[in-house]
Amino acid sequence: LKVDFLADKLPTKTELVVWTHISDLQRDLYDRFLQKDDIVHSILHGDKISPLVAITQLKKLCSHPVLFDPTQSLDDTSHDHDEIVQQ
Secondary structure, eight states: OHHHHHHTTSOOOOOOOOOOOOOHHHHHHHHHHHHGGGHHHHHHHTSSOOHHHHHHHHHHHHHOGGGOOTTSOOOTTSSOHHHHHHO
16 A cells, blocks of 8 residues: 555654634634524534534634634535435
């Protein structure tokens, strides 16, 4: 395998995790996102939103508020599974 071939040629992987506090604006948007349309209840009961969609939105929000689009639909129906498989 390529991985075995390259294992001795590459340096060991180093990860650096940097914890920072989010801004007041990000905290406000974060709290409003979680309260909007009872989003947590919807996720836990699988009603209308995929947990991955919600996590992606929260990751964007925490990275930078400009990346977060509060008008984006959180319904996970934009890509029907059968439609994706046929493509």
